Amino acid sequence: MLVRIGLLTDGGYPYATGESRLWCDRLVRGLPQHEFDLFALSRSADQERQGWVRLPDRVGRVRTAPMWTREEDARSPRRTGRFATGLGRSYGRRDRRRFTAHVTALVGAVCAGVETEPGAGGADTRPASARFTDGLYGLAELARDGGGLRDALRSEASVRIVQAACRAPGTGRTVHGATVPDYLAFVAELERALRPLSLDWYEEDGLGGVDLCHAASGGTAALPGLLAKRFFGVPLLVTEHGVPLRAHYLAAPEAPLGAPVRAMLANFHGLLAAEVYRQAAIVTPGNTHVRRWQERFGAHRDKLRTVYPGMEAERFGDVGEGDDAGGPGTLVWIGRIEPAKDLIALLHAFAEVRRAEPDARLRIFGAPVPGAEGETYLAHCRALAAQLFPDEAMDAHTVGDNPVTFEEIGGPEVPDLAEAYAAGGVVILSSVVEGFPISLVEAMFCGRATVSTDVGAVVEVVGGTGVVVPPRNPRALADACVALLRDPERRARLGAAARARALELFTVEQNLAAFRDIYLDLAGHAPARWATPVDPRDPAGPPRPFATPPEAHVLGATRPGPVATRAPAGAGRVPSWAIGATGVCAGARGAGDGDA
Incomplete structure (x- = not known):
């Protein structure tokens, strides 16, 4: 069929x-x-x-x-x-009334918030979700019948509707304190979010x-x-x-927007997510961590079917099926270098590992995320490594002489990703924020024992085939690494079990x-x-x-x-x-x- x-x-x-x-x-x-x-x-x-x-x-x-x-x-x-942008077209009186009614319903629901009791936002006694969907679909029908919404949504009329909704009785203190720049910023963000309606x-x-x-x-x-x-x-x-709503929450504090705008956008995305889950015939989360977020925002359990992301196991087959256990005293970390990966805690943990196992090595493979923040974080990590190991240089070209190296995949010594995983006997994930841990699954395909922090979907992915420790705990991370470095038989058992689990599920x-x-x-x-x-x-x-x-x-x-x-x-x-x-x-x- x-x-x-x-x-x-x-x-x-x-x-x-x-x-x-x-x-x-x-x-x-x-x-x-x-x-x-x-x-x-x-x-x-x-x-x-x-x-x-x-x-x-x-x-x-x-x-x-x-x-x-x-x-x-x-x-x-x-x-x-x-886009049917409606440029050069003026709404007639009937369409202006329709537009005003729909925007008032949608913005009123957003300003009231998902937790507000029905009727708290003004004369409309319906729940926020009902007002939101009426406004959303009403605007979609208006855009489809007579052109796009871009000019209308960015108009002074929209700003006045937002102002009235923010000042309505029952709105939260944060939204109620919005000012004119907040109204303008939210109108601009709302127009961007609703652009698909005008396609x-x-x-x-x-x-x-x-x-x-x-x-x-x-x-x-x-x-x-x-x-x-x-x-x-x-x-x-x-x-x-992943969960777009969760990503929005994490990015909101760093956005160049005021607190009232961030609060209204959070309400908008929460109401939109609830409507998507309500109307979907089936929702397929990529893991249980995502599933919990979906259930929290209204996804019915009968609609949810967990489907793990598919990854190519063949590229790691030679490493996973080989007898080479990599560097038995080497720890490997692979990923994007950014604050969420918490390399600072990893370096402090490795300092403890070196005290217990003086011959241990740590190889960090990755590049900073694009932008000044990524470069700054990488420089900070290098400076910390130099401080923790003052007598040894951080030269990536003489790996055997340094306890910590920062390397990028693609050079003559480590030409591809599989070779990076093959370089060590234990693979580490040290994140404080993580969705589905792709690097962890790749390490499992390679038959490597892993030590990971308990974030995101890590426990679900690892099962019983790796060691999981609390995040932001260098001591626990160090103890787990030392235990595996001193027990080659356990490393081999965990690596074989990890590969079997990855081949079955991922x-x-x-x-x-x-x-x-x-x-x-x-x-x-x-x-x-x-x-x-x-x-x-x-x-x-x-x-x-x-x-x-x-x-x-x-x-x-x-x-x-x-x-x-x-x-x-x-x-x-x-x-x-x-x-x-x-x-x-x-x-x-x-x-x-x-x-x-």
């Missing part, structure tokens, strides 16, 4: 950069019996400038849209998608023509899926390997098998499709079970387009899927035949 999947991404696939790129590419290539249409949001001009990865033949259409504007990035290339994707030849939508993350990426379900009844599948094959079953399950239980977009107030209408002709399911055959019963709202404009990354019209696969 061939299923046509609308894959929704935000800042990832098919672009050459992005966190979801590898996983989405493996999914598309690993399920040749299905067809994928890509609906991708880009995050910056630089991301678009770097182009796309080469797409497989089973990718049908590619429609892209930027989540940035020329004003936000003066170096913007020619845009690869189209030209919600037609029969867009998201209305797929069998199901698969959002590669929650948050903004899932917004088009919500509207596809609203307008066409398309079932929605949401996959989260391979690409298990990931593909899980999604193959989920796709067929959703497609098999989906109701008959409708000839026109579903009106949520009156869903009656003639079903169209034969809208997609049988020959469309033959791979390589020419697929006739779906039968349209009305002229598209955007008739006459160039659809975004027909424009490649360079701005020229492309064929059925857009610019996917090669790098843009």
